Amino acid sequence: MIPKKINIANLPTPIQRVEFRGSKFLIKRDDYTGTELSGNKIRKLDYILADVKKRKADYLFTSGGDQSNHARATAIAALQIGVKVKLFLWGRNTNNPDGNLFFNKLVGAEIKYFSKSEYENISSIMVDESKRLQKKGKKVYILPSGGSTPLGLWGYINFMNELKEQKEYSKVKGILSAYGSGGTAAGLLLGAALLKSKVKIYAVNVFDDDHFARETITQLVEDSVADYNLKVDVNYNNLIILDGYSKEGYKNIEKSKLKVIIELYKTTGILLDPTYTGKAFYAYYHEFLKGRKSSSIMFLHTGGLYGVFSKRKNYLEV
Numbered sequence: 001m002i003p004k005k006i007n008i009a010n011l012p013t014p015i016q017r018v019e020f021r022g023s024k025f026l027i028k029r030d031d032y033t034g035t036e037l038s039g040n041k042i043r044k045l046d047y048i049l050a051d052v053k054k055r056k057a058d059y060l061f062t063s064g065g066d067q068s069n070h071a072r073a074t075a076i077a078a079l080q081i082g083v084k085v086k087l088f089l090w091g092r093n094t095n096n097p098d099g100n101l102f103f104n105k106l107v108g109a110e111i112k113y114f115s116k117s118e119y120e121n122i123s124s125i126m127v128d129e130s131k132r133l134q135k136k137g138k139k140v141y142i143l144p145s146g147g148s149t150p151l152g153l154w155g156y157i158n159f160m161n162e163l164k165e166q167k168e169y170s171k172v173k174g175i176l177s178a179y180g181s182g183g184t185a186a187g188l189l190l191g192a193a194l195l196k197s198k199v200k201i202y203a204v205n206v207f208d209d210d211h212f213a214r215e216t217i218t219q220l221v222e223d224s225v226a227d228y229n230l231k232v233d234v235n236y237n238n239l240i241i242l243d244g245y246s247k248e249g250y251k252n253i254e255k256s257k258l259k260v261i262i263e264l265y266k267t268t269g270i271l272l273d274p275t276y277t278g279k280a281f282y283a284y285y286h287e288f289l290k291g292r293k294s295s296s297i298m299f300l301h302t303g304g305l306y307g308v309f310s311k312r313k314n315y316l317e318v
Contacts, residue, residue: 003154005046009033012162018268023289031303039303040184041073043155044147049081057141059084063122064145066091067307072100075109086110090119099309146181150224156187174200176284177300178276180207186220193234201239204280206246213241245283257282258318273304274311
């Protein structure tokens with residue numbers, strides 16, 4: 001049974017034909033799912049927030065880095081269903097917030113900050129905090145980082161159905177996006193399998209190692225198949241993890257990558273963020289564009305524009 005959604009994402013998102021350094025390719029513009037609610041997280045929240053409403057939760061807890069696109073999207077989208085949000089963020093408080101953190105504060109989300117070592121136990125921290133509120137008679141909905149749950153996967157299962165109806169679909173042999181928490185790649189892989197498509201799913205790892213990334217995506221797919229009793233044969237050979245493109249760390253970006261990001265912006269008007277889409281495009285260029293006239297692999301722009309502001313000095317120094 002297909003779960004219900006609340007339709008906050010602006011869909012379908014367009015496909016754009018782009019040329020960069022003499023190579024032609026397609027970009028699926030999931031940064032167009034909204035403005036304040038821009039990016040891939042909105043597809044997931046469409047389904048997740050329908051469940052939050054159904055369960056009549058008073059609070060929605062979620063986690064991420066201090067520039068988390070998911071945390072910002074959740075904080076804003078939850079307003080539309082009248083649910084209070086508490087964010088558990090890896091980072092430090094500041095009186096002059098940039099980017100996503102600015103939106104979180106402006107919207108009035110309750111925020112708790114944690115060091116990197118403390119954040120390793122964030123799941124149990126959120127559970128403990130929820131128990132305290134439950135004792136006061138409040139219902140709490142805990143959402144893992146990135147909205148990467150079996151339910152959240154439906155955002156990108158639906159993406160594949162949407163893509164199939166677009167005229168460029170027949171030319172797409174693969175889809176490449178950044179990997180952070182696994183939900184986007186898992187939804188794409190499962191959505192392709194349900195369509196009996198042989199499209200390859202390329203996930204550019206910006207956070208974990210290759211083994212953990214593959215394990216995370218596989219588990220999400222298997223959990224979703226079990227939870228929704230899906231009759232599908234998933235070919236995990238169609239999942240390719242591209243590793244080694246974030247050696248500088250999740251919150252940092254090398255100057256060589258920024259040069260590519262800025263050149264793309266100056267030649268196409270498409271701006272990528274320093275954590276996800278920028279690193280993903282750098283991998284995409286080196287794996288599929290460099291030295292080629294065109295590519296049949298589609299680049300998935302998952303948003304993240306507001307993350308640029310916290311690194312604006314780095315962007316301007318290139």
